[in-house]
Amino acid sequence: MADTYERILRLRAIRDFTDEPLAAEHLDAILEAARWTGSSKNLQDWAFVVVRDPAQKRRLSSCGDFTTPLRAAPATIALVQEPGGYEFDTGRVAQNLMLAADAIGVASCPITLHREDDAARVLELPEGHRCRYAIALGYPAAASGPARFGGRKPIDELVHDERY
Numbered sequence: 001m002a003d004t005y006e007r008i009l010r011l012r013a014i015r016d017f018t019d020e021p022l023a024a025e026h027l028d029a030i031l032e033a034a035r036w037t038g039s040s041k042n043l044q045d046w047a048f049v050v051v052r053d054p055a056q057k058r059r060l061s062s063c064g065d066f067t068t069p070l071r072a073a074p075a076t077i078a079l080v081q082e083p084g085g086y087e088f089d090t091g092r093v094a095q096n097l098m099l100a101a102d103a104i105g106v107a108s109c110p111i112t113l114h115r116e117d118d119a120a121r122v123l124e125l126p127e128g129h130r131c132r133y134a135i136a137l138g139y140p141a142a143a144s145g146p147a148r149f150g151g152r153k154p155i156d157e158l159v160h161d162e163r164y
Contacts, residue, residue: 007102014107015069017138021052022075026106030137031077033100037093045085046093049078049123049131056122060134063119069109073136076111078119083128090133097135107140 061067
């Protein structure tokens with residue numbers, strides 16, 4: 001349990017990756033962890049689009065405002081919310097992807113696709129499907145440095161008893 005807890009505390013977004021392609025077994029393991037994420041009513045109203053082609057990454061990166069990590073990463077997983085799906089569940093699957101990646105030595109960075117209609121066109125999503133988020137994946141560049149603790153609000157500014 002201590003290892004899991006420590007991993008959660010030290011997880012951070014990494015924006016610099018090596019050029020090394022993501023190993024198939026690592027990508028498969030990350031996607032398997034995503035598949036097992038809990039969801040509202042166990043509907044699993046999501047799908048994943050793996051993007052590795054540089055031209056397709058450029059097109060997808062144009063759908064957001066801060067997408068340099070997406071272009072730099074060897075692989076990106078676009079998180080597709082199917083009709084009736086909940087954004088909360090998309091967040092859960094994103095966190096599981098990132099934690100699974102970290103557990104096997106793969107760095108990750110969440111990306112917001114601010115122009116989700118454009119993302120739907122780039123990914124050729126069926127009607128009613130949306131993609132607002134993606135996770136950039138790759139092996140961390142040496143310049144990424146060690147995980148940093150701190151930079152968090154004090155707990156007493158975040159937690160309220162009974163009422164805000």
